[in-house]
Amino acid sequence: MDFTEKKVKSxxxxxxxxxxxxxxxxLLPNGKPCKREVCEHVGGVGILPIDENRIVTLVRQYRYPYETTTLEIPAGKMDQGPEEALECGRRELAEETGLRAGQMIPMGELWPSPGFMTERLHLYCAKDLTQGETHPDDDEFVEIVRMPFDELxxxxxxxxxxxxxxVAAIGKALIMGL
Structure with a gap:
């Protein structure tokens, strides 16, 4: 069966x-008209930094849409012109945490909400970490939090x-044995 919908006009x-x-x-597969609301997003990268002692580096930050502070892996959008996911991941990891990774292991691509959004989120596990200085964006206020992988x-x-x-990065890391 063909489930393809055909775009007529945007x-x-x-x-x-x-x-x-x-x-x-x-047009739906049966030919009936419909409306589709689509959010086109620039895409991004999430990085799971795990050191040699299985300590994960996270960032705590305020998330305006949910009006709360979250604890999450370092991440960011691919907004620096044409940018490869790996390059974006290295840049975001360094900006938010000051960490440099000797190894960036690809963990695949996620589609966070495919019902209405085009965002593609690339995941990496960062290993062989060295600490440097952070360089957060002007509108970015983060606290670095480190915790054991098992506690996370x-x-x-x-x-x-x-x-x-x-959640997805931890699941991928467990599945991949990282």
Whole structure:
């Protein structure tokens, strides 16, 4: 069975720094018309830094849409012009935590919310870490938090950590034996 929907027309409603929003007129597989709301996102990278003692470096930061502080892996958007995911990951890791990774192990790509968003999030596990200076963006206020990998797993299992990229990165690391 063919589940493909056909885009007929797009109407952009908003263009921002990291996303654009459009409403499409489309045709369902049975030929009936429908509307699809789409958020086009620039994409990003999440990095799970694990040192030789299985200590994970996380960042605590305020997340405006949820009006709360979160604990999550370092991450960022691919907003530096044409940028490869690996380059973005190294840059974001250094900016937010000051860490440099001797090894960046690819853990795949996630689609955080494919029902309405085009965001592609690339995950890496950073190993062979050395500490340097942080260089956060002007609008970025983060606290570095280090904790054992097993404790992070427990906090995810208990529901304390809600951030999807962090939960996914830990799951991928466990599956991959990292």
């Amino acid at each position: 109407d952009y409603k908003f263009h921002g720094k990291i996303m654009s929003v459009r409403v499409d007129d489309a 797993c427990q906090r995810i299992a208990s529901g304390e950590i809600h951030d999807a990229k962090t």
